[in-house]
Amino acid sequence: MHSAALVSLATSVPAHTFLQKDVLAAAWDIFGSRFPDYERFASIYTNTGIIKRHGVKPFDWYLTPRGWPERTEAFLEGAEALYIEVAGKALASAGIRAADVDTVVTVCSTGIATPSLDARVHRRMGFRSDVSRVPVFGLGCAGGASGLSIASRLAQARPGTNVLLVTIELCSLALRLDELTKANIIATSLFGDGAAAIVLRAGDGGETQIESTGEHLWPDTLDVMGWSVDPLGFGVILRRTVPEFVSSELKPALEKILTRMRLSLADIGRFICHPGGAKVINAIESALALDQGTLDHERDVIADYGNMSAPTVLFILQRALAKGLPARSLLTALGPGFTASCVALRRAV
Structure with a gap:
């Protein structure tokens, strides 16, 4: 296809x-x-x-x-x-x-x-x-x-x-x-x-192509993140420490997703990650054995806009595209469920 x-x-x-x-x-x-x-x-x-x-x-x-x-x-x-x-x-x-x-x-x-x-x-x-x-x-x-x-x-x-x-x-x-x-x-x-x-x-080319997609939902994690609802509106649920969760759980989940894509972490030239916050960015770098400061666009976007939830990772993608993507990148974000969602991007040769 x-x-x-x-x-x-x-x-x-x-x-x-x-x-x-x-x-x-x-x-x-x-x-x-x-x-x-x-x-x-x-x-x-x-x-x-x-x-x-x-x-x-x-x-x-x-x-x-x-x-x-x-x-x-x-x-x-x-x-x-x-x-x-x-x-x-x-x-x-x-x-x-x-x-x-x-x-x-x-x-x-x-x-x-x-x-x-x-x-x-x-x-x-x-x-x-x-x-x-x-x-x-x-x-x-x-x-x-x-x-x-x-x-x-x-x-x-x-x-x-x-x-x-x-x-x-x-x-x-x-x-x-x-x-x-x-x-x-x-x-x-x-x-x-x-x-x-x-x-x-x-069907008609394009410099940046979606190579594959994948998700991982951790069982028994409904309390990690979400909304409560009451007469005044939504109320945020954050009942576990997300940076600690990322440190222990992110890498194995990404490895499973990439295996289904027939890829590995070594195949990824750039990670494009939803930042969450400064501690989450540090936890992602540590979990994926990235040099501190690697997720530079993530830090720049969080500084300029804060955490905008869903759009944030696409703001980061925009900056990464402007700088030029490597042959293969992995865009990833964590959200309620608790879920990791990934999109493998390939630069057309």
Whole structure:
């Protein structure tokens, strides 16, 4: 079968920029007097490696308690606008119109929309009435890699058709003022908003091709990462230490995935990893026996944007593409499940 190839890749973030130092100051005001031993936990903000992040709402909006109706209104307004922006950029870079898109895959886990986001932007985008729509929810931080895997298989199944992948996450809308938990403090220190879009096509070449895809789901790990749901909205679940999990579990899982791809770790010239946070990046380098500092694009993206969940690894891919990929790369992300999702990329010779 023809391999799916990347035709274009675009990224976008909302207009509102939050400096990490300002987030830390606000967090002290919000949590300092209410969270036991907060002074010790406040160091999280300075240890993330983040300089700034972006949010779909102005900074002060997040300092007032919000419930489901307000969060959902903000999600729909912000997600639709960001969707149109990033998809439009990817289509323009690919030299096609929305009417040329045959399948659109939309990945999002930070808001609920029914009709789905692709339907809500359908008229404004200019999609055809017969476009195939594939909305995907619940993949969390793994969504960029899993979404690319899904979109590539759909492109491969119908050579010559255009598949548009849009990953969009408004993580900031899930930040909570009421939850006095370590997980919420970590989330407040890490997450930002962003979107990425890719056009894929199979059958007519392309410099960067999807060679293979794979996933690994660890049993009995539902408590590692996810959402809780209550009348105020989503609440983050982080009940195990992800860096420690990565240190012990990532390499064996990747080896199993690569074996199914008929590859090995030695075949990979570049790892493109969802960063999670600074400690996760260090843990990945250690687990894969990479020299410290190897995951440079990962550190740069987390510094500039924070953890945007699903789109983050595609921001990193964009930088890696600009610098030039080796013969074979492995894009990988971890997310709820607990799951590792991988995409092997091959540079056409």
